[in-house]
Amino acid sequence: MSYRTNKAQQDLLNQFLSGHGVQLSEETLDKLYQFADLVVDTKEYGNLISAKDSEKFLSRHIADSLVPFVFLGKTLSTQDDTVRWADMGAGAGCPVFPLAIAMPNVQFYAVEPRHMRVNFMQMVKEKLHLDNLTVVGKRFETSGLTDLDFISCRALSTFENDWERAQAGLKRGGVFVTLKSFNNIAHLENDPKVHIQKYELPEEEQVYALVTRGNNE
Numbered sequence: 284m285s286y287r288t289n290k291a292q293q294d295l296l297n298q299f300l301s302g303h304g305v306q307l308s309e310e311t312l313d314k315l316y317q318f319a320d321l322v323v324d325t326k327e328y329g330n331l332i333s334a335k336d337s338e339k340f341l342s343r344h345i346a347d348s349l350v351p352f353v354f355l356g357k358t359l360s361t362q363d364d365t366v367r368w369a370d371m372g373a374g375a376g377c378p379v380f381p382l383a384i385a386m387p388n389v390q391f392y393a394v395e396p397r398h399m400r401v402n403f404m405q406m407v408k409e410k411l412h413l414d415n416l417t418v419v420g421k422r423f424e425t426s427g428l429t430d431l432d433f434i435s436c437r438a439l440s441t442f443e444n445d446w447e448r449a450q451a452g453l454k455r456g457g458v459f460v461t462l463k464s465f466n467n468i469a470h471l472e473n474d475p476k477v478h479i480q481k482y483e484l485p486e487e488e489q490v491y492a493l494v495t496r497g498n499n500e
């Protein structure tokens with residue numbers, strides 16, 4: 284069933300957003316539903332998602348992808364089109380496509396070395412007319428991206444490895460943002476350099492964490 288008509292999944296996503304005080308326009312929601320359909324239904328770029336995850340793509344993957352927007356969006360000047368944000372290991376586009384859809388004034392880079400995934404994301408970018416997103420078909424370390432305001436990643440490596448990889452690309456005062464299962468970052472709870480915001484996703488039992496660390500060097 285298309286996510287454009289899957290009311291149960293739409294309701295779970297919208298309840299999650301409104302529970303955090305966020306309301307998206309119909310146009311933005313429709314683009315998110317179209318993105319979900321493209322990930323779930325497109326077969327010619329290899330296996331982009333498991334069958335189990337494809338049934339709850341809005342309530343799990345789109346909701347999770349929007350967490351940085353939900354928690355940081357208000358502090359971001361979304362009117363300022365000089366803000367640059369790279370996502371390392373973008374895969375099939377989470378979280379960077381939902382973020383680019385929700386924050387059209389921020390310039391996003393989806394960084395991913397695997398060709399099939401790069402081609403898929405390029406196709407989606409064109410189909411959804413996402414002029415604020417550039418697909419970069421490289422490893423982050425060789426992407427040449429520097430002086431970024433934000434660098435994010437989801438399901439890439441450990442916090443420590445992710446931070447090390449990101450730090451070189453951040454400008455001074457830039458922020459590293461990552462989405463983790465809380466269990467995997469519980470050891471960071473007393474680290475003063477790291478900020479942790481716990482959250483839950485609809486119909487999921489785990490506790491998740493948005494982890495941020497500013498670059499002061």
Ligand SMILES: C[S@@+](CC[C@H](N)C(=O)[O-])C[C@H]1O[C@@H](n2cnc3c(N)ncnc32)[C@H](O)[C@@H]1O
Binds near residue numbers: 375397436
């Ligand atoms: C498990 S997938 C996660 C994809 C997506 N972020 C998600 O949450 O669904 C990790 C991705 O990181 C990519 N990757 C691995 N090392 C990388 C690097 N050094 N720079 C950029 N991407 C990398 C892999 O090719 C893979 O597509």
